[in-house]
Amino acid sequence: MAVSTPGSEPDAEAVLLAARRAKDAAVGLAPLSRAHKDTALHAMADAVVARSGRVLEANEDDVARARAAGTPDALVDRLALSEARVSAMADGLRQVAGLPDPVGEVVRGSRLANGLELRQVRVPLGVVGIIYEARPNVTADAAGLCLKSGNAVLLRGSSSASSSNAAVVDVLAAALAGAGLPRDAVQLVPGSGREPVKHLMRARGLVDVLIPRGGAELIRSVVEESTVPVLETGVGNCHVYVDAGADLDMALAILLDAKTRRPSVCNAAETVLVHADVADAFLPRALDALADAGVTVHGDATVAAYGAQVRPANEEDWDTEYLSLDLAAAVVGSLDDAVAHIRRHGTGHTEAIVTGSAPAARRFVASVDAAAVMVNASTRFTDGEQFGFGAEIGISTQKLHARGPMGLPELTSTTWVVTGDGQVRG
Amino acid sequence: MAVSTPGSEPDAEAVLLAARRAKDAAVGLAPLSRAHKDTALHAMADAVVARSGRVLEANEDDVARARAAGTPDALVDRLALSEARVSAMADGLRQVAGLPDPVGEVVRGSRLANGLELRQVRVPLGVVGIIYEARPNVTADAAGLCLKSGNAVLLRGSSSASSSNAAVVDVLAAALAGAGLPRDAVQLVPGSGREPVKHLMRARGLVDVLIPRGGAELIRSVVEESTVPVLETGVGNCHVYVDAGADLDMALAILLDAKTRRPSVCNAAETVLVHADVADAFLPRALDALADAGVTVHGDATVAAYGAQVRPANEEDWDTEYLSLDLAAAVVGSLDDAVAHIRRHGTGHTEAIVTGSAPAARRFVASVDAAAVMVNASTRFTDGEQFGFGAEIGISTQKLHARGPMGLPELTSTTWVVTGDGQVRG
Numbered sequence: 001m002a003v004s005t006p007g008s009e010p011d012a013e014a015v016l017l018a019a020r021r022a023k024d025a026a027v028g029l030a031p032l033s034r035a036h037k038d039t040a041l042h043a044m045a046d047a048v049v050a051r052s053g054r055v056l057e058a059n060e061d062d063v064a065r066a067r068a069a070g071t072p073d074a075l076v077d078r079l080a081l082s083e084a085r086v087s088a089m090a091d092g093l094r095q096v097a098g099l100p101d102p103v104g105e106v107v108r109g110s111r112l113a114n115g116l117e118l119r120q121v122r123v124p125l126g127v128v129g130i131i132y133e134a135r136p137n138v139t140a141d142a143a144g145l146c147l148k149s150g151n152a153v154l155l156r157g158s159s160s161a162s163s164s165n166a167a168v169v170d171v172l173a174a175a176l177a178g179a180g181l182p183r184d185a186v187q188l189v190p191g192s193g194r195e196p197v198k199h200l201m202r203a204r205g206l207v208d209v210l211i212p213r214g215g216a217e218l219i220r221s222v223v224e225e226s227t228v229p230v231l232e233t234g235v236g237n238c239h240v241y242v243d244a245g246a247d248l249d250m251a252l253a254i255l256l257d258a259k260t261r262r263p264s265v266c267n268a269a270e271t272v273l274v275h276a277d278v279a280d281a282f283l284p285r286a287l288d289a290l291a292d293a294g295v296t297v298h299g300d301a302t303v304a305a306y307g308a309q310v311r312p313a314n315e316e317d318w319d320t321e322y323l324s325l326d327l328a329a330a331v332v333g334s335l336d337d338a339v340a341h342i343r344r345h346g347t348g349h350t351e352a353i354v355t356g357s358a359p360a361a362r363r364f365v366a367s368v369d370a371a372a373v374m375v376n377a378s379t380r381f382t383d384g385e386q387f388g389f390g391a392e393i394g395i396s397t398q399k400l401h402a403r404g405p406m407g408l409p410e411l412t413s414t415t416w417v418v419t420g421d422g423q424v425r426g
Numbered sequence: 427m428a429v430s431t432p433g434s435e436p437d438a439e440a441v442l443l444a445a446r447r448a449k450d451a452a453v454g455l456a457p458l459s460r461a462h463k464d465t466a467l468h469a470m471a472d473a474v475v476a477r478s479g480r481v482l483e484a485n486e487d488d489v490a491r492a493r494a495a496g497t498p499d500a501l502v503d504r505l506a507l508s509e510a511r512v513s514a515m516a517d518g519l520r521q522v523a524g525l526p527d528p529v530g531e532v533v534r535g536s537r538l539a540n541g542l543e544l545r546q547v548r549v550p551l552g553v554v555g556i557i558y559e560a561r562p563n564v565t566a567d568a569a570g571l572c573l574k575s576g577n578a579v580l581l582r583g584s585s586s587a588s589s590s591n592a593a594v595v596d597v598l599a600a601a602l603a604g605a606g607l608p609r610d611a612v613q614l615v616p617g618s619g620r621e622p623v624k625h626l627m628r629a630r631g632l633v634d635v636l637i638p639r640g641g642a643e644l645i646r647s648v649v650e651e652s653t654v655p656v657l658e659t660g661v662g663n664c665h666v667y668v669d670a671g672a673d674l675d676m677a678l679a680i681l682l683d684a685k686t687r688r689p690s691v692c693n694a695a696e697t698v699l700v701h702a703d704v705a706d707a708f709l710p711r712a713l714d715a716l717a718d719a720g721v722t723v724h725g726d727a728t729v730a731a732y733g734a735q736v737r738p739a740n741e742e743d744w745d746t747e748y749l750s751l752d753l754a755a756a757v758v759g760s761l762d763d764a765v766a767h768i769r770r771h772g773t774g775h776t777e778a779i780v781t782g783s784a785p786a787a788r789r790f791v792a793s794v795d796a797a798a799v800m801v802n803a804s805t806r807f808t809d810g811e812q813f814g815f816g817a818e819i820g821i822s823t824q825k826l827h828a829r830g831p832m833g834l835p836e837l838t839s840t841t842w843v844v845t846g847d848g849q850v851r852g
Contacts, residue, residue, distance in 0.1 A: 250848040257850035377846030399839035401827040413825035420803030422676040424683035
């Protein structure tokens, strides 16, 4: 199980030192009042705007490096910052300041027969590690959410954004210190390459939770290699099931929204399943509309019979999170067949049913096993903002701790505070 | 990271087959009504009593094997069953039947501006793996709690109790089948030795959570080697801090209760920290009372000056969960010193302060980082029964998902059910 390799020790020392400093900083963050944290968040927002020149300059380095490496334009665009994007980072920090403080919330409580007063109170997790890809705005978002929830954060962005991330963290940490908070509360994981991440993943006792945000491969490797607890996020092989009793106009609107509005996100639909009873009425219209929207359909033999443009689907298509204008499509004989397909191929993110039948909706909800189940609504609604959380740190697709969009309360743990006047069990 | 070794494949196949059958069984358990589950729990209780002869016979084999291996009497006693103990197992199952069903509980909900109805609903985790030591009554307890929370369970007891556990599971699974439920909902992990546990720990996608219950070494190995999410339980290096403002009679009563009533459990106290201001008044009395109760005190130099019977403590003593009539003891200069000691050596289980000062209590609660903090009460109250949960599956000392005693709700996850009439995000 050892991950250290010859020559890796300096990395390990630097990572563990950063984690120790984060842990020390976390002690000071836990008892902070909401007012103090909000003041710091506004100071961070002001600093990002005031020092946007520094951030944009660093970003230009990253962009130049990406272009020199032949990075596709779409990825360069995700990486590139502008005055407007820096300003949006600051707005994000101010928005978090406006959210209620989760720390100190009493989740439940009671008085026991022996007079003991029992309260379950939200407390920060401590030190949160976030491993993410591409967009540098995540750096500010994650720092803001962790600070508001009383956590110190260790940030590990992609190497393509390293200069931008360093500049943003530099600006944020200085603003924190200016507001009288420990600057170690927001740090980058030091070092480059894979080794530092490995050390982070083994820093049990120093790091309380790791949140990987990014592609399937990144998430898989963190989940498999980490001994620090992980909040798994985001892989979404989401289905839209069009039931026999569906309003087909509604089904088409939902399918187009779920597939085409923003195909690169985890709550986009990747497969449509159509009940055989409505295949004749639905598929010709749907295939035309999808083609008009630029969607390539990978269908089973039944679907292919409805359109010459349908490509034959293979087993892999059912398991693929395309994140593009591609859609797998199959005709199913029953709701139970749809559920069986979803249980086999889904990733437990979001599953939607379009139906006019209340029993069918109830059965679908009870049988698919997912973070979110949509009845007559687009899969795209699985989102912290949409759910009214104000902000989100990611969408959990695991079953422990949090499932679905994670807001500020999901960045906390709880402590049982038991107050008595000398009670013993005897 | 591979765990398979030459010759281990048959084990792996058997374990994965059992896990697959558990997963299939779990599909059927999720939508069951409370009435159906309670009927099954009563049938299981009746079967345990009706077939106690079979269970006791199997237990005699285990006991004979343990005696032949020279197992200490205390451990043999933990292993041994009697009519009374079998009857207590049945009572435990009936008690679980009497508890509310956590599945289906709406945790929170709202209506969004666009008319979507949002509900966060408790659902079973799916397949729960439990790895535990010694006492065969855990087999029935865990099976009952998992069934009530709609989960299938894979049980892995210690090899010393293998015959007893096999008999209990045989009786329970037959009773389940008799009540019309899938008998695969309660299974033993097949095979012997360490290999099957390793396969269980790598069965991502089939097993939803592992709960290790037992000694520190067992828990550490599961936490480090498992790729299945783990609910870490139970290691308790618990402290009692006697503050300058403490009622010393209360402090002594709490200390004796926490240390001596049941020294082998995780919520027993292992270290006492005494504020220097009350050392003169407290320690001579406390050392006498502890000696009378048969407790060996391992003290720092200051404590040793108060009693010839005090053994010198070394660094290891501060980190030891004795689980015996041993107690580490130190004098601290301030509440902050006590907190620093606890943050350094505690395991995040239960920490107690005895104090008359409200600000001191508040500061201690805010600064120690534990699943439970007791103010003027014994550490022994950290317990599902004591907290009014009716039953517990263990005490979590981790920060994700659940912290402190875990009852039925802690054996569930949630799903967001979003109901609309055709909403799209656009």
